[in-house]
Amino acid sequence: MSILIDQETRLIVQGITGREGRFHTEQMLSYGTRVVAGVTPGKGGSDVLGVPVFNTVREAKEATDANATIIFVPAKFTKDSVLEAIDAGMKLIFTIAEHVPVHDMMFCYQIARARGVRLFGPNSFGVISPGKCKAGFMAHRMFTPGNVGVMSRSATNCYETVLMLSNNGIGQSTCVGNGGDMIPGSTFVDVLPDFQADPETKAIVIIGEIGGNEEELAAAYIKEHATKPVVAMIAGKNAPKDRSMGHAGAIVSADGTGSAQSKEAALQDAGAIIAQSTQHILEIMLELKSKGKI
Amino acid sequence: MKLLEYKAKELFEQFGVPVMHGCVVDDLGTIAQTIENAGLTYPVVVKAQVQIGGRGKAGGIRFADNAGEAGEHCRALLHSELKGYRVDKLLIVEKAEHEIEWYLSIMLDRLSKRPMIIFSAEGGVDIEETSRISPSRVHKLVIDPMIGIQAYMARYFLSASGLSLDYLGRMHELLCNLYRCFNAYDCMLCEINPLILDKKGQFIALDSKVDIDDSALYRLPDMAAFRDSIQEEALIREARDFGFLYIPIEKDGSIAVMSNGSGMLMSCIDLISREGMKVCAALDLGGGATSERIAQAVRILVSTPGIKALLINIFGGITRCDEVAGGIKLALMSAKKNMTAVIRLEGTNKEKGLEIIASLEGDIVPVPGLRESVQALKDRRERL
Numbered sequence: 001m002s003i004l005i006d007q008e009t010r011l012i013v014q015g016i017t018g019r020e021g022r023f024h025t026e027q028m029l030s031y032g033t034r035v036v037a038g039v040t041p042g043k044g045g046s047d048v049l050g051v052p053v054f055n056t057v058r059e060a061k062e063a064t065d066a067n068a069t070i071i072f073v074p075a076k077f078t079k080d081s082v083l084e085a086i087d088a089g090m091k092l093i094f095t096i097a098e099h100v101p102v103h104d105m106m107f108c109y110q111i112a113r114a115r116g117v118r119l120f121g122p123n124s125f126g127v128i129s130p131g132k133c134k135a136g137f138m139a140h141r142m143f144t145p146g147n148v149g150v151m152s153r154s155a156t157n158c159y160e161t162v163l164m165l166s167n168n169g170i171g172q173s174t175c176v177g178n179g180g181d182m183i184p185g186s187t188f189v190d191v192l193p194d195f196q197a198d199p200e201t202k203a204i205v206i207i208g209e210i211g212g213n214e215e216e217l218a219a220a221y222i223k224e225h226a227t228k229p230v231v232a233m234i235a236g237k238n239a240p241k242d243r244s245m246g247h248a249g250a251i252v253s254a255d256g257t258g259s260a261q262s263k264e265a266a267l268q269d270a271g272a273i274i275a276q277s278t279q280h281i282l283e284i285m286l287e288l289k290s291k292g293k294i
Numbered sequence: 295m296k297l298l299e300y301k302a303k304e305l306f307e308q309f310g311v312p313v314m315h316g317c318v319v320d321d322l323g324t325i326a327q328t329i330e331n332a333g334l335t336y337p338v339v340v341k342a343q344v345q346i347g348g349r350g351k352a353g354g355i356r357f358a359d360n361a362g363e364a365g366e367h368c369r370a371l372l373h374s375e376l377k378g379y380r381v382d383k384l385l386i387v388e389k390a391e392h393e394i395e396w397y398l399s400i401m402l403d404r405l406s407k408r409p410m411i412i413f414s415a416e417g418g419v420d421i422e423e424t425s426r427i428s429p430s431r432v433h434k435l436v437i438d439p440m441i442g443i444q445a446y447m448a449r450y451f452l453s454a455s456g457l458s459l460d461y462l463g464r465m466h467e468l469l470c471n472l473y474r475c476f477n478a479y480d481c482m483l484c485e486i487n488p489l490i491l492d493k494k495g496q497f498i499a500l501d502s503k504v505d506i507d508d509s510a511l512y513r514l515p516d517m518a519a520f521r522d523s524i525q526e527e528a529l530i531r532e533a534r535d536f537g538f539l540y541i542p543i544e545k546d547g548s549i550a551v552m553s554n555g556s557g558m559l560m561s562c563i564d565l566i567s568r569e570g571m572k573v574c575a576a577l578d579l580g581g582g583a584t585s586e587r588i589a590q591a592v593r594i595l596v597s598t599p600g601i602k603a604l605l606i607n608i609f610g611g612i613t614r615c616d617e618v619a620g621g622i623k624l625a626l627m628s629a630k631k632n633m634t635a636v637i638r639l640e641g642t643n644k645e646k647g648l649e650i651i652a653s654l655e656g657d658i659v660p661v662p663g664l665r666e667s668v669q670a671l672k673d674r675r676e677r678l
Contacts, residue, residue, distance in 0.1 A: 076512060098580070101510035102402060103480050109407050110439055139641070154557020156609050160664060163609075163640070180556060183407050209560060212404050236560040238567035240543050277565055279665045 002129035002174045003149065003194040003201070004092065004118075005068060009133050010036045012060050012069040012090070014081050016048050021072035024137045025049060031140050033133045036064040057081075057088040068092040070126060070135045078122060079104035086117050094135050095121035095185065105183045112185060119185030124177035125155040136177060146171015147294055148285065149195035151188055152207035153178050153214070157235055157278060161207060164282040170289060173201040180209075188218035196226055202294040203229040205281060206272070210236035211258050219266035229293055230272040231284050234260045295506050295521055298343045300385040302502035309475035311468065311486070312498045316387030318343075325368045329361050335388050336360055340367040343383040344376050352376050357389065390500055395488035397421055398468070399503075400437075400476045402483070409437040409476060411469065413451040417488035431455070443473045468497050479517065480510030529575070529594055536590050539578040547574030548602040548678045549671060550595045554579040558607055558664075565668045566605070571678060574598050579608075588621025596629045602678050603634040605667055608641065615639040615647025623650055626658075634677070636661055636670045 005011075011028070015021040016038025026049055029035055035051050037060035044055035054060040057069065069090045071081045075097040085093050086108075093112070100122040112119040120127060126136015131145035142159060144166040152158035155177055162175060176191050178184050188206055195201045204226070208215040215234060222230050237260040264274050275281040288294050297305065303313045317332035319325055342354035349355055354376045358364035364386060374381050397417035403410035414432045416424050425432050433454045435447055448465035452458070468489075476484045485503035492498050511518045533540035539556075543563065551562045551573055559576045566573055575598040577591055595604060608618050618639055626635060634657040639647045651660045657674075661667045671678065 075509065099509040101480050101513075102482070102507050103477065103510065106402065106407055106409075107439060152557070154555060154560070156553065156555030156558035157561055158557075159609055159640075160558065160561070164663075182402070182404050207557070209557060235557055235564060238563045238573075239560050240541065276568075277664070278561060279663075 001198050001200040002132055003191070003198050004127050004174060004176065005129050005133040005135050007032075007034070007132050009068050009135070010034050010064065010066045011133075011135055012037045012039060012057060012064070012066045012085075013051070013072060014039045014057065014069055014085065015072035015074075015077075016040055016051065016053060017043050017046075018072060020137070022048055024072065025051060027137070027140070028134055031134050033135065036066050037061075039069075057084050057090065061088050061090065066090070068135060069094070071095040071097070071121075073097065075100045075122070079108055082108045082119065083111065086111055086115055091117055093117060093119045093185070094124070094126050095119070096124055096126055096137060097121075098123045100181065102182050105181060105185075109183050109185060118190075120176070121179045121181075121185055123181045124179030124184070125158070127174065127176050128172075129174045130172050138175075138177070142166055143175060144171040145173075147173050147200055147202040148205060149173050149175075149198065149201040149203070150205045150207070151176040151178055151191050151195075153180050153184075153209050154207060154235060155180075157207045157209075157233075160278045161205065161281050164278065165285060168282060168286060170282075170285050170294065173198060178214075182212070184214075187214040189214070189221050192218060192221045192226065196228060201228065203231065203285070203288055205285070206230060206232040206267075207278075207281075208232060208234045208263060210234065210239060210260050210263075213258065215263035216266045219263075219270040219272065222267070222272055223270035226271070229288055230267075230270075231275055231281055231288075232264075232267045232272045233275040233278065233281055234263045234267075236260060295508055295511070295517070296345060297504040297506065297517075297520065298345065298383065298524065299341065299502055300343050300383060301520055302504035303385070303499070305475060305479060305504055306472075306484075306486075306499050306502050309478070310471040311475065312496055313502065314387040314390055314498060314500060316385060319368050319372065319384040319386060320382060322369065322372055325365050325372075326361070329364055329368075329386065332386065334361075334364075334386065336364075337389040338364055338386050339389050340364055340371065341385045341387070342371050342374075342376055342381045343385055344379040344381055346377045346379055349376070354381070390490055390498065391493060392490035392498075392500075394491050396490075397424070397432075397487045398472070398489045399483060399485035399487070400472055400481070401485075402481070403436060406436045408439065409473070411435045411437065411447065411451070413455065415455040415457060421485075421487065437473070443469045464495075464497055475504075479504070479514060480507040481505065482507055529597060533577060533591075533594050536587060536594075537580055538591055538594070539580070540594060541576045541578070542598075543573045543575055545574070546600065547572035548600055549573050549605060550575045550577070550598050550601050550603070551605045551607070552577045552579065552591060552595055553607045554609065558609060561664065562605060562607055562667075565664065566671060569668060569672050569675075571671060571675060574600050585617045585621035585624065588618050589624040592622055592625030593629065596625070596633065601633065603636065603671060603674065605636045605638075605671065607638045607664065607667060609638075614643050615641050616643040616650060617647075619647035619650035623654055626654060626656070632656060634659065634671075634674055636667045638663060638667050
């Protein structure tokens with residue numbers, strides 16, 4: 001097993017004829033991902049690397065019975081593409097563009113929730129179930145099959161961690177890029193139940209960062225439901241204040257929500273093991289491994 | 295992007311949010327004329343348009359009883375420096391006569407992932423302060439985008455604050471207008487503090503604060519133009535022209551950090567800080583690490599005042615390390631500064647990249663990982 005995607009995933013690539021879309025379609029195909037259709041308005045009827053291209057998601061889904069879609073279109077078209085996918089009945093959507101306007105994402109988020117759609121990203125590397133399937137642009141060579149579930153708000157911190165895990169013989173069941181934006185389609189607490197239920201996943205790594213309350217929500221879930229070891233790291237303890245969040249974020253965090261201290265305290269209280277760095281995550285995982293827990 | 299007060303005031307006006315009558319002064323030669331043309335009723339307030347805290351205390355807010363006095367204040371303030379910021383614009387507004395001072399804002403609430411209205415009958419002071427001292431006097435309401443603004447919301451704020459429902463119609467209209475502004479301009483925050491009632495019983499935004507989502511500037515041409523007109527640290531602007539994000543960290547720091555992701559940057563800063571060393575600036579390359587881009591990024595970063603060491607941590611997977619190394623070489627050779635450069639490369643053509651790094655002269659330290667890069671800096675602590 002694994003979560004979200006595997007050999008059964010039948011993926012659409014929205015924006016397949018673009019530079020990024022084409023390149024990463026090739027990468028995904030070579031990894032074994034079943035890319036069944038592409039969508040680019042005006043390019044319907046053509047193909048990319050043998051993958052049929054359609055003008056709309058609706059036509060692509062009807063023709064191929066796809067069950068997931070990844071959106072490689074630029075930020076300014078992301079809202080339209082997400083809503084198109086939702087309206088076409090897609091239930092699993094990955095979106096990766098950086099700099100999607102937050103008002104666009106707020107709308108997409110609300111619609112996705114109302115329609116029971118699982119939306120990931122934006123500003124995310126996607127999702128990979130090593131050895132089975134990847135939907136995203138991550139450099140897949142560093143990922144290895146195994147039984148640690150990883151999810152991260154940051155791509156680079158995830159890569160760093162995964163490379164060290166893989167080099168030390170610790171593989172991953174699935175790695176999820178939640179994305180670094182203010183309003184991600186899914187957060188840790190949305191994915192935790194999947195990892196908890198997945199028999200292949202023996203331990204869970206959460207790579208969080210300052211801002212928002214995603215880690216606090218995850219902590220509440222862990223406290224109630226998690227029976228697997230959870231290792232968590234919070235990046236940004238020494239990041240300059242007010243640089244990216246500003247006043248709007250500071251009002252709601254008057255109670256301390258959003259700070260690394262608050263997040264670590266909540267996670268620790270929930271029974272998670274706190275790592276101080278990506279290197280520390282590896283050390284903790286090696287210890288879990290030596291105890292036979294993973 | 296936080297707007298200057300005068301710009302936020304213009305925006306509010308555009309959406310029917312009433313503001314004080316006034317004018318903007320930005321030219322020493324036409325001060326008297328501008329003031330006269332504005333047809334102001336005295337007394338007035340002259341406000342320096344700079345984004346600093348404690349603007350009043352720093353002398354950036356002055357009162358005048360007639361046009362002559364206002365002109366004097368303008369001549370004294372315009373192009374002067376307040377807390378290190380040059381004053382390029384002044385806002386002159388009529389001094390308000392009012393009794394109530396309320397607080398009203400709409401912000402993007404990342405917890406509920408919806409817009410949220412915040413209201414308090416205790417305005418004129420910092421809302422965070424009010425939240426802390428008397429949280430029961432701050433009222434919040436999350437807006438369901440499908441519901442939008444409805445009259446019951448105005449009713450709720452008035453009722454919860456113990457205020458007369460006579461204000462209902464005016465309050466509802468104000469909320470509608472502010473929400474239209476919030477959505478039309480991709481706002482993170484639209485804040486009125488204080489919100490006052492003038493002698494005619496009309497609500498007026500005495501101070502205006504607006505924060506706009508940078509990612510939406512492409513569809514807000516007037517605001518993109520405004521951004522280009524405001525003062526920013528030269529390095530931030532230069533970096534943005536190349537698509538980089540330059541973040542000043544600590545003024546007395548000596549280490550600059552560069553990476554291709556904000557998560558990795560934060561990790562680097564955390565680890566360096568934990569060892570008691572200080573970071574002066576950070577630069578996020580974003581995607582597309584060609585040698586020219588890398589060279590520009592290094593050039594910008596080494597221009598940071600006080601920099602003694604550079605930590606470059608590129609972890610791209612598909613990023614070509616030889617491209618990165620070539621860029622580093624280009625920039626360090628032309629920088630002519632004798633500084634330490636700790637370099638960690640991970641990705642395609644790593645060996646080739648390391649060869650290029652090894653050919654560089656000076657204190658250039660290739661390292662295999664994040665931990666080793668911090669150790670290399672620690673070994674040189676005395677010199678940093």
